[in-house]
Amino acid sequence: MCEPRAVVLKAHPESIKKARDFVVDAISPWGIDPDVAALVISELATNAIVHAEGDTIIVRAARNVDASVSLETWDKDPRRGPAVRRADLDDTAGRGLFLVESLVRSWGVRPLADDAGKVVFAILDPD
Incomplete structure (x- = not known):
C-alpha cells in the first residue's frame, strides 16, 4: 500500500464537496475513474455527516498493493454502520449505498478500537 492520504473535515454538509475534491486529487495518479470515486466518497461522506455523531469526519484514500484504491470515511459514532436498502420509486433518499454497491x-x-467510532470503506478497481 502506498502512503495513504487523509483529511479531517467538519461534519457539515459543505464538507461533502471538500471530500470529493480531496479524493479526486488524491486518486488522480492511480488510474481510478474520478467521477466514480467522487460519487462514492460523496455517498460515504454524506452518510457519515447526516447519520453519525461527532463534529468531524476523516476522509482517507489509499492505493492498495493490487492497484485497487480504498476510500474511507472515519467517524466517532460507534453504532453500527449503514446498510443498503431498496428505496421505493417515490422515495427522495435511500439510494446512495445501493449505487455505491453497484x-x-x-x-x-469496521469498528474502531474501544468504541471510538467506525470506518466505512469502499474498494475501487482501476480502469
Whole structure:
C-alpha cells in the first residue's frame, strides 16, 4: 500500500464537496475513474455527516498493493454502520449505498478500537 492520504473535515454538509475534491486529487495518479470515486466518497461522506455523531469526519484514500484504491470515511459514532436498502420509486433518499454497491468491488464497515467510532470503506478497481 502506498502512503495513504487523509483529511479531517467538519461534519457539515459543505464538507461533502471538500471530500470529493480531496479524493479526486488524491486518486488522480492511480488510474481510478474520478467521477466514480467522487460519487462514492460523496455517498460515504454524506452518510457519515447526516447519520453519525461527532463534529468531524476523516476522509482517507489509499492505493492498495493490487492497484485497487480504498476510500474511507472515519467517524466517532460507534453504532453500527449503514446498510443498503431498496428505496421505493417515490422515495427522495435511500439510494446512495445501493449505487455505491453497484460501482465498487466491495464495501463495508469496521469498528474502531474501544468504541471510538467506525470506518466505512469502499474498494475501487482501476480502469
